[in-house]
Structure formats: structure tokens, C-alpha cells
Amino acid sequence: MGLVAQTRQQMGKYQLQSLWILGLCVLLAACSAPQKSPSGKGKAPHNPNDGRYAHDKDFGPDADVDLSHVPDAVPRYEVRTRAGNKNPYTVLGKTYHLIEDETSYKERGYASWYGKKFNGYHTSNGEVYDMYAMTGAHKTLPIPSYVRVKNLDNGKSVVVRINDRGPFHQGRIIDLSYAAAQRIGIHKTGTGRVEVEIALPHDAAPIPMRANNTKATQIESALPPGTYLQIGAFSQKKSAQQFAASIGTKITYPLTINSAQSPKEIHRVRIGPFTNAKSLQDARDQLARIKIYEAHVVYQ
CATH class of the missing domain: 3.30.70.1070 (Sporulation related repeat)
Known part of the structure; x- marks a missing residue:
């Protein structure tokens, strides 16, 4: 056999070996790839806020800012509509029912805060979230409600207006605005042990929630x-x-x-x-x- 013929034969063997190895690698990769369940089971519950915000992680102001001059929210009578008060509602696969009578509400647990990631976006009742105002988010209190939040570790307290839903994390009972978190001293730690208690205007019962979507007249307090x-x-x-x-x-x-x-x-x-x-x-x-x-x- 000539030299050229021998060279071609060897090159053919190398090409076959290369193709065989390539095919084996593809087969192994396919076997090791995670398989999707045809029934959809095992998928994470749908989060309605996925992709909504400009930032993936939350954070506070770019520089330290003293918000001690921001006054507490003042409890007042407000007409409640269905905005923010869907009952029941489901988030991340869990269903929540609103408290029917919150006049004696009092609870202890952990508070967290939310800041710039959410600043400027709509809250659950359609208002615009302001991280420098005295507001908060709660899973089951009617919107709006007013609560006094007391830090159990240092005794500091603040009154906030509930206008949003959350926090949907295990063990947390309220999400505070950045201003409110700074007031009670948890803005640097991220969370803190608190007591949350309803705050009513003049200790009177709140106006009940409207049963329909009729536009209500706002009380001008x-x-x-x-x-x-x-x-x-x-x-x-x-x-x-x-x-x-x-x-x-x-x-x-x-x-x-x-x-x-x-x-x-x-x-x-x-x-x-x-x-x-x-x-x-x-x-x-x-x-x-x-x-x-x-x-x-x-x-x-």
C-alpha cells in the first residue's frame, strides 16, 4: 500500500473514533440533564412579582439619612374598598384570610423592612410605596389599618399605616418602610423582635370594608x-x-x-x-x- 493510501486510512480511523467519542458525550449529557415533569409537579409556586422590579435585591438609601423628623402615622377614619382587600388571596402557594375584626389585634414576632427595590412601585391597594413614609405591609390586617410597632429589644416604637401585603417569609409578621425601621432601630440588622398592636382613631371601631367596588367618598380628616x-x-x-x-x-x-x-x-x-x-x-x-x-x- 502506498504512503498516501496509508495516511488516508489512518485519518479515516481517527475521524470514526472522534465521531464515536462525540456521540458518547452527547448521550451522557442528555442522561445527566434534569428531566421536566410532564405533570408540572415539583415546580416552585408562581410568584406574581417575578421580573417586576428593577433590582433583584433590596437595599436602603445610597448614603446615611436621618429620618427621625418624620412623624408617626396618625390613625384616622378611612373608607375601605376592595383595593388591597381581596379575601382570601393566595401568594406562593399559600392562602391567607383577612382578620374580620382587628379591634383587639396584638401579636409578637419578627419585623423586617423593605426599601429601594420597591420604592416608587404600587402597593397592594394601588398607592405608591414611599420608603421614607411611615407605612407597613401585613398579611391579614384590612387595608388601610394603623398599628403601633414596638421593638422588644430597645423599647422604641412607631405608628405606621398598613397599605401593602407581606412579608411572605416564615416567622415575620410585618414589613416596615425604611423610615419606620430606622425609627425603631432595625434598619441595620434587617429584622428585629417586635410587638404589633392595632392603633384606632380615638379608640373607636373602624369603618367596615365596602362590599362592592362603588367608589367611596374619602373622609377629609x-x-x-x-x-x-x-x-x-x-x-x-x-x-x-x-x-x-x-x-x-x-x-x-x-x-x-x-x-x-x-x-x-x-x-x-x-x-x-x-x-x-x-x-x-x-x-x-x-x-x-x-x-x-x-x-x-x-x-x-
């Missing part, structure tokens, strides 16, 4: 004199003036700049004053439409 929404703070007055001018034509409420020189120069841009809760919420809605979510209540 009065706010303390000098109630404002603060939407920005600047070290330079010119910056505050430019910011105020940029949004002044986009909202229907007056803008003011509150300046102070001590202990350091600061210029706060505020909207108001507001005399009732309805107008304050309307201002929040207007701000949300122009992508301003970090507004908090102040008094001057």
Missing part, C-alpha cells in the same frame, strides 16, 4: 397646622430654586423654600401647607406622576 411635604434639601439656595422652578408648573400646590443657616446651611423645598389628608395624598399622586417618590411629611 384635618391635619395639624403647618403640614408640608418635603421633596428636596440643598446646600446651595440656587440649586433649591432651580429644582423648585423645574417642577413648579407640573403640580397644582404651592412650593416654598425653607432655609436655615445653623448648624449648617440648608435649603428645603416643600409643598403645602395641607389642611387635610385628602389634599396631601393628591399632592403625593401628582409627584408620583413626575417620578418624584421620596417626599415625606414635615411640620413648620
